[in-house]
Amino acid sequence: MSENTLEGVKAAISSYKKKHELLLEEQKELAAARDDRRDITKQCKQRTDKLIQSTKDDQQSHQDQLANEQLKLENDELMKELQKAEAALKDQKAENKNLKQQTDVFSAVPEKKVVFTGLTGKADDTEKFEMNPHIVYPMEGGTALVTFEEESVAKKILATKEHKVDLGGECSITVDAKPVHLKLPKLVEIDTDVCPRRILISNLPKMDTDTLLNKLEIHFSKSKHGGGEVDECEMMPDSGNVVLTFMDQNLAKGLTETEYHEVKLQQTKHKVRVTPFLNGTITNLETKMTACLRTVLLTGIPAVMEQETLQDLLEIHFQKNGNGGGEIEAFLYNPVGQQASALFGGVSSEAEEK
Structure with a gap:
């Protein structure tokens, strides 16, 4: 059909309308697709924003958690330091209390009258603490202990080792000379504390000991004098003071x-003067073996005659210069089958000078 005719024109218009409608439909579909894409893009952006915010929140939460953990660690360290400080303060208070007790005791020690004899010495030679040994030495049977006045004599006796002792007639014995070693304290550490039940009573008059103890016990057993029931009352022989418990x-x-x-x-x-009584506890004791330079141990002594006779013969033998001996200060013989103990004491500086 020709487009120049009316029918042809109408047909063309109808065709263009259909095409236009198709274009409009496609345009609508494209617009809908565009809107869908925009919605998807918007949703993606929203999701992205949420993820970013969530990541930021997680990071902040992690940082907060790390900060909290750091604060907790610092708090734990501070608590430990505080506990150490409290423990140190507690120890310091205990030490201060102990020092105060010591100060109270030292300021209230029993009085003792002293007299200046005119002798002087160097300050460096002064000893702060002096301990007198009192050592019990168990002796085996068939042995003897000889203490000479001179160390040189003991050295000569020990150097000879074996000694033939004449007992009279054709009878003699051979004894061995050995050094004597004693275990002595090298270091002694003592903790002291004030006894809550005991008092030390000084400034006492010279009188009968039993009478003195009875009168003190009666006086301090009465509540009007600040006392109470007494458990024990004893005299200290070295100082003449009384300890009442x-x-x-x-x-x-x-x-x-x-x-x-x-x-x-x-x-x-x-x-009378009443002062605190100190209890002492040895907290550290170190010992060392010390040789007795003037004492010799004689062994292998048979029981061939009476104890006193044999001791006299042994003592006479080791007194003679011809036998390497010298002046004897002490001699103790313990026969075979018997038990005995020798007592070793300290030598004062005055005795050493003499």
């Missing part, structure tokens, strides 16, 4: 704080 642990402190007490000991009242 109560049954109750709360009495000693009050009596030592008063310090001076009027006690009727003889016909009149006498002022």
Whole structure:
């Protein structure tokens, strides 16, 4: 059909309308697809924003967690330091309390009268603490201990080792000379504390010991004098002071704080001094083996005659210069089958000078 005719024109218009409608439909579809893509893009952007925010939140949470853990560690360290400081403070308080007790004791030690004899010495030679040995040495049977006045004599006897001792007639014995070693303390550490039940009573008059102890016990057993039931009352022979022990642990402190007490000991009242009593505990003890330079141990002594006779013969033998001996200060013989102990004491500086 020709487009120049009316029918042809109508047909062409109808065809273009259909094409236009198709184009409009395609345009709508494209617009819908565009809108869908925009929605998807928007949703993706929203999701991306959420993920970014979530990541930021997670990072912040992680940082907060790390910060909290760091704070917790710092807090734990501070708590440890605080506990150490509290423990150190507790130890310091205990030490201060102990030092205060020591100060109270040292400021209230029993009085002792002294007289200056005119002798002087170097300050460096002064010893802060002196301990007198009191050593019990068990002896085997058939042995003897000889202490010479001179070390050189003991050295000669030990150098000879075997000694033939004449017992009279054709009888003789051979004994061995050996050095004597004693275990002595090298270092002694003692912790002291004030005894809550004991008091030390000094400034006492010279009188019968039993009477003195009875009167002190009677006086301090009365509550009006600040005392109570007495467990024990004993004299210290080295100082002449008295140690009184109560049954109750709360009495000693009050009596030592008063310090001076009027006690009727003889016909009149006498002022005695009451001071704290110290308990001592050895916390560290180191020993060393020490040779007795003037003492020799004789072994292998048979029981061939009476103890006194044999001891006299042995002592005479080791006194003679011809036998390498010299002046004897002490001699102790223990026969075979018997038990004996020798007592070793300290030698004072005065004795050494003499």
